[in-house]
Amino acid sequence: MNCFDCTQQQKSTPAVAICCHCGTGICPEHLLLTTEEVHHEAGTGPAWGKRSARRATCRICGGAEHETPTT
Numbered sequence: 579m580n581c582f583d584c585t586q587q588q589k590s591t592p593a594v595a596i597c598c599h600c601g602t603g604i605c606p607e608h609l610l611l612t613t614e615e616v617h618h619e620a621g622t623g624p625a626w627g628k629r630s631a632r633r634a635t636c637r638i639c640g641g642a643e644h645e646t647p648t649t
């Protein structure tokens with residue numbers, strides 16, 4: 579799979595990640611990595627503490643403002 583955003587620009591760059599929102603391939607240039615803390619509702623069981631979940635999105639779904647969506 580190639581990066582979807584690069585394909586829009588007539589480039590073909592191998593994707594290194596998949597956008598978790600729209601499912602398109604993303605190259606390192608267009609990749610947006612965010613981390614979010616996952617909170618476990620620990621009842622009486624052992625709490626795992628804070629863990630960081632990694633979320634990979636394309637820049638469109640990540641809300642980057644300097645990228646103009648090509649519609």
Ligand SMILES: [Zn+2]
Binds near residue numbers: 581583605606608
């Ligand atoms: Zn790209």
Ligand SMILES: [Zn+2]
Binds near residue numbers: 597601636639
């Ligand atoms: Zn996306």
